[in-house]
Every structure is written in structure tokens, then in C-alpha cells.
Amino acid sequence: MNELTVDLQIASAATRLPTQEDIERWVAAALAGHQCQQGAAELTVRIVDEEEGRELNLAYRERDYATNVLSFPFTAPVPMPVTLLGDLIVCAPVVAKEAQEQGKTEHAHWAHMIVHGTLHLLGYDHIEDAEADQMERLETSILSGLGFADPYAEVGD
Template identity: 80%
Template sequence: MTLTVDLQVASNAADLPTAEQIERWVAAALAGHQWQDGDAELTVRVVDETEGRELNRDYRERDYATNVLSFPFTAPIPMPVTLLGDLVVCAPVVAREAAEQDKTLVAHWAHMIVHGTLHLLGYDHIDDAEAEHMERLETTILIGLGFVDPYEADAGN
């Protein structure tokens, strides 16, 4: 599989993960899914709170900046590369949540990228069963990446 992660940084935030880290986290989330044998591409856009709030308001009707938004893409015709969609990550929200949850910034970034990528694959957490399944998958992926369970109360990494 050839994975292309188009990284767009539209944020002035410090301590952002590298393109290599983001690609590694995306690849871990994609492992074992149908894109394993073909080429896949997605965009990760890192934004500040103004853009994050606008997108969340316009697409989800929630007037606040959230940590990660996922915009899956389904091609209307077969394509040589699977375009998975776009992730929009609000850097200040991720940093604030990491501090509030007593997690390292890199661990929370990894979690948000894995979480958003799973949404692009069709996973969701609308009901309890879906949420439990998605959380187990996220935990397995993050532990495989060397992080602790992000849902443990003391997941300070």
C-alpha cells in the first residue's frame, strides 16, 4: 500500500506533530482495512479555533471548535487511488484537552489522528455498542504505537 498524507498547516500553534508522525498514526489506523492492498490518500489540515469553529458550525451545526472533524469521501467513479477524505484537527483544542486530561501532547495528537482516520473508514460512536467497538480499536492501535490506553483515567503517558 502506498499511503499519501497531504498535510496542510493553517495554525500558528507550537509543538505540532511532524508529517512523519501523522503519517505513521494514519498508517496504523488503516492497517488491516481494505486499503491495505491499494493506494490511499487523505488530507490532514491543522487549524486554529476560528476555522475549527466555522467548520463545526457549518457542517455539524455546533458553534464551537472541536478537536477533530472527519470528512469522508466516496468517489462517484472508480479511481486508481482511494481518496479517504479529510481530517481537520484544531491544534489549540487538542493542546487544551491534553492538558485537562493530563496527557502528553503527542499522545493526544496520536489519538485524535487515529480517531479521525477511523471515522473516515466508517467507524462511529453514535450508540454505545459502536462507541465501545471504536474505543477498543483505538486502544489497540495506540498501544501498538507505544502509547497507553487513552480511555484510562490515568492515561498520562
């Protein structure tokens, strides 16, 4: 891929957030090996607090709680000169809480959530067991290439 544009929107009061460069590196790693029109891709990453995360999860998934990452893929109605992948909504307080519960650094869990969400934008899913296995293997491989441990390993492994 030749060009990646990440529109980073910070709508959170959280202070320990990944940098624009971190997010771009993680997205690029998830996109490696996937064809994008004209070699260019664009997506939005919006970092939110629990209230907005809960509202969006309720509106789009009918689940009344904030979740770690929501993915909204975009499909262009006509060919476009750039691949518009869609939007990722990441709830900073949920990522921080999960990282602590899972015994991971926040940085590692942020990387996992960005890679996970980007793969959803590419069409990967984890509803069926076979899909989940494929997606988890791919996430683990991508994160390993970025220098992170297996995100699915049990704490203490």
C-alpha cells in the first residue's frame, strides 16, 4: 500500500492514548497484504469515553454498554480513487480497564484493538468458530510482527 490516511478524532478525556504514529503503524500492519484501490486507504479512528461508546453500541448493536471497539465498514456505491475503509470507534476507558484485567500494558491492548478493528473493516469476523480462529491467528501474527505478545494468551502463560 502506498498511502494511508488515518483521521484521528479524540473525543475522550483519557490522557494515556496512543499517538497518531502508533495508530498509523498498527493500521498499516493490519492492512499489509490486502489490496486497496490505487494503493491508497483511508479510515477514521475516533477515541471516545464510555457515554459515547455506550450510545453507539446501543444504537448500532442494541447492547446497552460501552465496548472496546466498534467497526463501521464503508462500501462505496461507485468506484473511488481511494479505498475508504470506514470508521473505528475505540472506547479509551474500556481499553484501559481490559488491559488491567488481562494483565497487559495499555499500549499492547490499544495495538490489539486497532488491529482487530481494522481487520473487521477488511471483512474479517469472529461469529463462527472457524472465522474466529482465522481472525485470532491473523491478529496474533500481526501483533507479533509489531513486537507484541499473543493477545489471546492467558495471563501467566
